[in-house]
Amino acid sequence: MSWIVRMIVVLPALAALAGLLARRQRSLASVIAVAVSACVAVLGLVQWVAPSRTADITTIGSLPLGDLSVPLHLLSDRLSGLVAFVVALVVLGIQVFTAWYLRDDPRYGQFAATVSLFASGMLLLVQSGDLVLLLIGWEVMGWCSWLLIGHDSERPAARRAAYKAFLVTRVADIAMVVGIVALSVQARSTDLMAVLTASGDDTLLTVGLVGIIIGVAGKSGLVPFHDWLPDAMEGPTPASALIHAATMVAAGTYVIARLFSLYAEHDGARTLLAVLTAVTMVYAAMLALAQTDLKRMLAYSTLSQVAIMLSALAAAPAELGPGAGISQLIGHAFFKALLFLGAGWLSVLAGATALAALRGRLRPTGALRWSMGMGFAALAGVPPLIGFFTKDTVIDAALEGATAGGGLRAWLVVVALFVTVALTAAYCARAWLLLDTAVAASGELPEAAPAVVAEEHVAVVTTADSADDAEVERVHAHGHAAITLSAALVVSVLAALTLVGTLFLTTLRGGLHLGLVSSLLSLLLVAGAAYAVWSVSDRGRLDVADRIPVRVRESAVRGFGVDTAYVGIGRAVTAVARLVVVLDRDVVDAYPRATAVVARAAGRAGERGHRAVPSLSLLSLLAGVVLVAVLGVTAWR
């Protein structure tokens, strides 16, 4: 069975290569991408149902690195099987959807190939039983995210977003690499099992665990690395769905879950993780409430939801295991993929992603309306959808951790979770009301939509970066294309999965773990928040976010200037570099250059002293004789 595990990693990589070679034949490229994704999904299903429960599946043999053992093994167990299957499933859906969504894009072939490579990286990370393989998968995703976000490379905004994502995650990856090195050194091996069972230097362990948390914070968009994610909406919507739903952003959760037994023993690292996640989930949920663009709102909601996954790992008691975080990962994969693909579909219909332009556009669409509704409900945590179960599993795990001596750390997480539940329900309700409430009186014309917004808010809408301009332009150029059956089917299947996906979690230890009180409390919060939004917005006729003071809202849309801070850091680094260059050129190099100057000056002086006059040469001769004679006699003995 171990060949299945290897194939799951190798097949998408081969598909990427083949797709790249076949990029000019559009249909061939899409057939390769979809067929291989389907194969991988089937293999993933087989592996999940019957995992080989082994952690020493050899790949290319171990690396000869002296006394550091690098076996490069893959592993296969229930956890990896489930996550790999869900990833494969989501990738399959995205490949099918992309074939329709990028129907007019001349670089579809490259995009599909990149998605395949990306999937290969994620699947390698999921199934790696070795820190080196894990890092390779992690890096492959980093590079591919740069390619995917910058897909519309003719647009400066897309290029900038791609570079921003790459640089921010790269900076955090420094810590990731340091952490992995520290863990490997501590265990004298990069094998995951050896690392988990090693007992060694406490300092190295701390460095390793904290380093990995920082690396994860970069890729998962925890504060202060969060700002790249909303900008990443510049990529095509399927890329956003891929990055957000089950792969890159959530990969950090899986990494920490794999190392959970180490984190469970280390309070310091877990406290850091708890603080980061608590801050991120509340902050991102509040920003999501203020967004003017549907995709950016979803991006902030991703930040918040990923922080929830990680908070489960920060607060859960050791005996409960990482199941709560993983189940939130899987639930999030389904409903976030659904929401993004639905948003993509909607943007094609409406020709925009700005909420103001999308007002009421959901109402006349049948299946899409239902799917989006289920997606928002799942995100908000409405039973019996998967979001309710996963979120309350996390809350219950955190509560259990708090009561079982987790202390301040767990309580912080619990409080943040409840606040986030209410905020999530609020922004979901707001989005749903905006999208679904028929625009009053002035009619259905999209041009009329901005007129509804008060004058001062127009500025907000137009100045806010309206994401995915390329798609909008495409719609304007080619008109509305009817969605294909298969793409519509993908959205519907994802919607169905938000309902029945809970069954997946039953196979996961600690995957479903509901407490009565916490469930009731969160239900109340959800209902209350939704009602509050409904009533404040006058049954959906107004935008709740309009109640926020204009200045606060404008800066909230812009992420409170974090981008400026990033730019400032970049400037500072380049300034230091320039200083070093100046020091090198004007101080260090001055000495070598001075020799040249001195030599030239000496030559000039020498030329002045040589004027081909015999008397001068006689003079120097005499001086030389005296010098030589004196030196010769005095120094003779």
Next chain:
Amino acid sequence: MNGLAIDYATLLPALLPVAGLVLVLAVDLVNPRLRRVPYAIAGLAALGAAAAAVPGLALGGGSTRETFCLTGRDVAAGAAPTIDGVSQVCLWQADALGGTLQLAAAISALVCIALAWPATRRRRPADSTREPVEAVLLLAALAGTVVVAASRDVGTWLIALELATLPVIALVALSGRRSAVAGATQLLVTSLVSFALLVLGVALWFTATGSPFLTPDAALSSGGAFTAAPGGPSTVVFPSTSAGVVGLATVLVIAGVGFKLSLVPFHAWTPTAYAGSSVPIATFLATVSKVAALAALLVVLRAVAALGTPALLSIAVLASLSMTLGNVMALRQDDVVRLLAWSTVAQAGWVVLPLVSISALGVGASATYLLTYVVATLVAFAVVAVTLQDRPGDGRSIAAYEGLWQRHPWRAGALALALTSLAGLPPGVIGLVGKVTALRPVVAEGWVWLAVVAAVNAVIGVAVYLRWLRAVITAPDGESDGEPDIARARSGARSGRRRPAMVAGLVLASAVLVVVSVQPDLLLRLLG
């Protein structure tokens, strides 16, 4: 003259140039209009001298080919105090080192003669007597050089050294231009003063040792062995004073010879004379004259070496001054002959550098370096001469060498090898070997500051030669430059006197350079 045994075979390297000289004069007497025959005779004489010097190379382990030997009785009668009063002293001693220097001088002279090979057509009838005179002077200087390398008594030594010097002054003056006269004047004045110094040094040597011989035995007799010769004139001299006088004699000789080696501060004539004379004469000055000077210096220093003198600070000072000033000045020259003149000054510093350690090691290293310098300089001058033939107008500026690599790859290759040898960079391996050899005695004696000065100068020297080399291997600026280039080449072809002898000289010199570069061991073994 009872005890005087003469071995003519040993004397051949000196006799052949003299015979050639007489023959040239005789031929000129018969037919003064011949232009090429004197040069052919001179070339054959130089070739013969080189061939005659070859048997002396195989000598190893201090054995010598000697002649003009005086028996012990005669020596004693000659009032020379010797240790046991029995030693046989020979006035001509050619060992491996001397033989090698003679060979180098002969080959260099041969190349110079090839470079100076006269044209067929005569420009002015009045010039008709010039070629024989030049040939005679060249042969005379060569004979002086060969003799000085083997001389062991002060008389022969002084006369041979002057024989190697004075014809060169005439040669420079004969080059004809105004600047040549200025150079010759400066050379003459300096050489007169230097000769005075040499005579003074020799006189002091005689005073201190009481011996007319420049041999180790004579030097030792000054140090403390004089008690063995009671009644001699030196009994009243205190040992320390006597030794001091030997020291003074040595440094005066160094100063006198330093003029010929163009060591700073006795160098001032060098650029003027080189730039003023024709290229073959400048080549002669840069090679044969330097061999003569070093051979003369080594004769004295090998005698002094027996005293076990620690080292000579004055040589260290002269070497570092020469290297530094020569390189720094060479860095600013745009005229390649002037550049080579200053490079000679710098290289002279390198040549005497190992002599700070007055020992067999230092002497051997100095001779090795001199040979590498002579070979590389010969090639560089030969290339200059050939190029000047192509472009009579501007062939002496560095700019004229731009794109030489494209136009004449072989010539450019020879020049590149010569310049890298002078700089001490691969592919001029021999230059690198020479520099390492020259530094070894310095380091062995612990002269750290001198080694540092030498290293710094090696770096500046690289800049000096690379400046020229860069012009050789870079293409000229644009296509616009190509047109006059072709025109010039065509005009050169029209004036049409590509002299085969000149090219042969270049080929000979280059062949020697390539051989010693590929197999530096050959050169090291010669002096080993």
